[in-house]
Amino acid sequence: MITTSDLTKTYDKTVVVDNVSVSLPDAGVTSVIGANGAGKSTLLSMISRILDADAGSVAVDGLDVFNAPSREIAKRLSILRQETHMTARITVREVVEFGRYPHSRGRLTEECVQKVDEAIAYCDLGEFEQRGIHELSGGQRQRAFIAMVLAQDTRYVLLDEPLNNLDMPHATGVMKLLRRLADDHGKSIVLVLHDINYASVYSDRIVAMKDGVITADGAPESVMNADTLERIYDMRFSVIDLDGDKIAAYFR
Template sequence: MISLSQVRKDYSSEVAIGPVDLQIPAGGITALVGPNGAGKSTLLTMIGRLLGIDSGTIEIAGYDVATTASKDLARIVSILRQENHFITRLTVRQLVGFGRFPYSKGRLTVADEEIVSRAIDFLDLGDLEGRYLDQLSGGQRQRAYVAMVLAQDTEFVLLDEPLNNLDMRHSVQMMQHLHRAAAELGRTIVIVLHDINFAGHYADRICAVKDGRVVEFGTPDEIFTDDVLTRVFETPVRVIEGPAGPLAVYY
């Protein structure tokens, strides 16, 4: 479980995140949704300790994020930010191998190599593992970064807008991969999404963030109502029944 208690981040007298009280159960996919500038990515990076908090506590699987040693935290939670730029020219396999650093410190063992291979195969990157990142399409590169995170072999995985710059086909494929990772590998995935319909179709829980606070938390069935989505996004939203479940229509 990921637990946030009275978590707050102050930027100015007018801009702040929190206070946030939130309990994210273990297992499945939890999607963070909300308007631009709502604080979704900030909340995720605070959970992953890439950004400090000004007050409150965050715990992951009972470990205090603020005080747990980095080497121990890296075996519990992995995080992928929006900005992923490696200056060094790397192949896909070399990149995915970085996910094993908390265990190998750069010296991959046979067991590490097996885990890297499994992550590459899981994301269907076997034919690309010898290619350099700058030779890949945006969708292929994004899959490589997610494979790196999965190779870290943590129960909790935090992903900040992994669908960024992906077209519809590759976005669907990415969400299918993540759904499989949660179901087949037992990962707890917390993901920032802009497309509410991807959240509704693939997530087990939806956390709506607005003005730096959690305003709604529940199952897709609980969140996917005209009133809730209209209130969260401050624009008229109508939920209709689509061929694969409810769809949010906005215009």
């Protein structure tokens, strides 16, 4: 389990994550939703120790994230950041191999090669694996970074807007893949999504943030209703039931 206790981040006296105490489960798919600036990336960045907290703590399987050795955390938790800048001229396969670094420290084992192959296949990157990362389209590059995180093969997989730049078939493919990782491999997937319908259809739980605090938290059925969504986003929604899933429309 990942547990945050009173986690807080402040920039220039503005509190952007405000005393957040939340537990994320050992397995399943948890989607984090909320408007731009709500604090989603800041929360995930503190959980994964990319960012220091101003107050509070994070424990991953009981390990204090801010004090445990980085490698111990990296074996348990991986993160796909919202913005991934990689300017080096390296191939897709080399990017995915980076994901093995906490395990291999640069010397790939047979298991590493297998995990890299699997991740490349899962993300439909076979035809690009020897291509430079700078020679891909935005969506292909995004898939390479998702493959890197998958190759790390951690129990907790945090993804900040993994569907960025993806076309509908690949976005759906990624959501199905994440669902499978949770169901068949027992992983805990925590992802930030702006497409609330993907959150509704593929998650076990939706956590909504607004102004640095969690304002709704529960099964998709409990969050995906017009009133709750209006409170989260300050706009009107219509929610319909489609084959047992709640689907929101919000174009007007």
